[in-house]
Amino acid sequence: MAEPHGAKFADPELPDLDLSRAALFLDFDGTLVDLADTPSGVAVPSGMPDLMRRLDAATDGRLVIVTGRPISVVSQFLGGYEGNVIGCHGAEERYDGETNPHPLAESDVVHRLGDMVEAFAATHEGLIAERKPTGVVLHFRQVPEQEPDAYAFLHALETAHEDFDLHHSKMAYELRPKGISKDASIKRMMKTAAFAGRCPVFFGDDVTDEPALEWVAGQQDGLAVKVGPGETGANYRLPEPAAVRDQLELWLED
Numbered sequence: 001m002a003e004p005h006g007a008k009f010a011d012p013e014l015p016d017l018d019l020s021r022a023a024l025f026l027d028f029d030g031t032l033v034d035l036a037d038t039p040s041g042v043a044v045p046s047g048m049p050d051l052m053r054r055l056d057a058a059t060d061g062r063l064v065i066v067t068g069r070p071i072s073v074v075s076q077f078l079g080g081y082e083g084n085v086i087g088c089h090g091a092e093e094r095y096d097g098e099t100n101p102h103p104l105a106e107s108d109v110v111h112r113l114g115d116m117v118e119a120f121a122a123t124h125e126g127l128i129a130e131r132k133p134t135g136v137v138l139h140f141r142q143v144p145e146q147e148p149d150a151y152a153f154l155h156a157l158e159t160a161h162e163d164f165d166l167h168h169s170k171m172a173y174e175l176r177p178k179g180i181s182k183d184a185s186i187k188r189m190m191k192t193a194a195f196a197g198r199c200p201v202f203f204g205d206d207v208t209d210e211p212a213l214e215w216v217a218g219q220q221d222g223l224a225v226k227v228g229p230g231e232t233g234a235n236y237r238l239p240e241p242a243a244v245r246d247q248l249e250l251w252l253e254d
């Protein structure tokens with residue numbers, strides 16, 4: 001078993017957890033792995049695929065990766081992970097090997113939006129367009145001074161496309177289908193026979209994770225863990241992804 005690296009602080013300390021009674025929801029970027037300069041630049045620790053396999057076994061299949069990334073992308077980052085994923089912020093779901101995409105997935109309108117955002121990024125050095133099956137992201141991490149331009153462009157696209165909403169995440173703006181969210185997907189999953197009665201546990205770092213953190217901590221009496229600084233409705237906090245991985249290893253040892 002891997003040696004824990006030692007969390008710098010936990011606020012307050014996380015309790016012991018019987019994984020066989022838990023439903024474990026894990027965000028990816030900024031939670032399992034450190035943020036990087038570009039979407040493709042994240043470094044996934046070599047032990048991560050094995051950690052996911054062991055968590056999936058310990059929860060008897062109640063491990064779910066909850067991410068803004070497409071299922072195919074996060075699965076590749078996790079070394080060919082085939083388990084449960086809420087992807088594209090809830091616009092794609094894979095449970096028990098079966099994938100349910102949103103009706104707008106790979107639609108003409110999504111492709112057109114992707115083309116337009118790519119063309120905009122191509123004429124604005126430092127901006128990065130990231131296409132998804134259900135939307136598109138415009139990243140300004142390399143050029144924070146271009147945030148107003150990035151916002152103005154995506155806001156104009158949002159205004160012209162009534163089926164899409166504009167969302168802000170870490171150094172990025174994203175267009176995604178209306179009515180989807182991580183918390184809606186988690187709530188739906190927790191109502192299924194396989195998950196009902198389990199203690200929900202959710203780790204997340206971003207504003208897009210807050211509604212689910214608040215729901216898990218405030219209404220479910222579960223464990224909601226905010227990763228990193230910032231205001232939160234979570235009931236626990238860890239400082240960084242390395243501390244998250246250590247905590248998961250500790251629960252696996254119990």
Ligand SMILES: O=P(O)(O)OC[C@H]1O[C@H](O[C@H]2O[C@H](CO)[C@@H](O)[C@H](O)[C@H]2O)[C@H](O)[C@@H](O)[C@@H]1O
Nearest residue numbers: 028029035036037038039067068141170171172
């Ligand atoms: O829900 P998550 O798993 O946290 O995914 C959220 C978004 O993560 C990625 O963007 C963020 O991470 C990048 C790599 O560290 C970083 O460069 C960027 O600034 C962050 O916003 C991903 O690219 C998005 O598709 C996800 O929605």
